[in-house]
Amino acid sequence: MGMRLVALAACLAASPAMAQQTPVEPSVGIPTSAVVVLDRDLLFTGSLFGQRIARDIEAASADLAAENRQIEADLEAEERALTERRDAMDMADFRVLAAEFDNRVTSIRQTQDAKARAISQQTERAQQIFLEQANPVLVQLARDTGALVILDRRIVIASADQVDITNLALERIDAVLGDGGSLLQGPPAPRPDPPSSGTRSDED
Known part of the structure; x- marks a missing residue:
């Protein structure tokens, strides 16, 4: 996902000396450790926010796939009709129509590709928003665990299950963000009318 996890240094405490004098009192069920780990991919995909985004993207x-199939069917029908007219047409006139058809096909393909990229970009944007909103929750969780740093579990060779805070982070993030409905309004990508392919469809 390319998300950057917060690296929390000793500044979370007022000072090293104060941190030694007033150790963190862990909440029930929260391990106290200078280093904790979490699965950053699961943090997004397992959250209510991430699951909503996945449904919207799907x-x-x-x-978009249905739209592409309809456009393809319309273009194939137009191509067949143009081919059937070829023998009765002046060849120069046919070449002009064929070139116009090819240009329209290229334009439609570019438009549909842009829509696919827009959907992908919405996923990336959602991940960025998720991390920005989840960051304060992770900061507070680091304080609660007495952690100085949160590491991505994938870069850790070995760790005890007790220092994995993924599930706890998910619970807290879900409680704060929910499904992110107030952060991302509307569907992940606009769905404009399909470009005209030169033939009428059932939707016209």
Whole structure:
């Protein structure tokens, strides 16, 4: 996901000396450790926010795929009709129509590719927003665990299960962010009308 996890240094305490004088009192069920780990991918995909985004992206992708199939069918029908007219047309006139058709196909393909990229960019934007909003929750969780740093579990060779705070982080983030409905309004990508392919569809 390319998300940067917060690296929390000793500044979370007022000072090293004060930190030694007033140790963190861990909450029930929260391990106290200078280093804790979490699964950063699961942090997003396992959250209510991430699951909502996944559903929205899946729906937008399915809509785009259906739109592409309709456009493809329309273009194939137009191509067949143009081919059937070829023998009865002046060859120069046919070449002009064929070139116009090819140019329109290229334009439509570019438009549909742009829609696919927009869906992908919405995923990246959602991940960025998630991390920004989750960061204060992780900072507070680091304080509660007495941690000086939170590491991505994938870069740790070995660790005890007790220092993995992924599930605890998910619980707290879900409680604060929910499904992110107030942060991301509307579907992940716009769904404009399909470009005209030169033939009428059932939706016209």
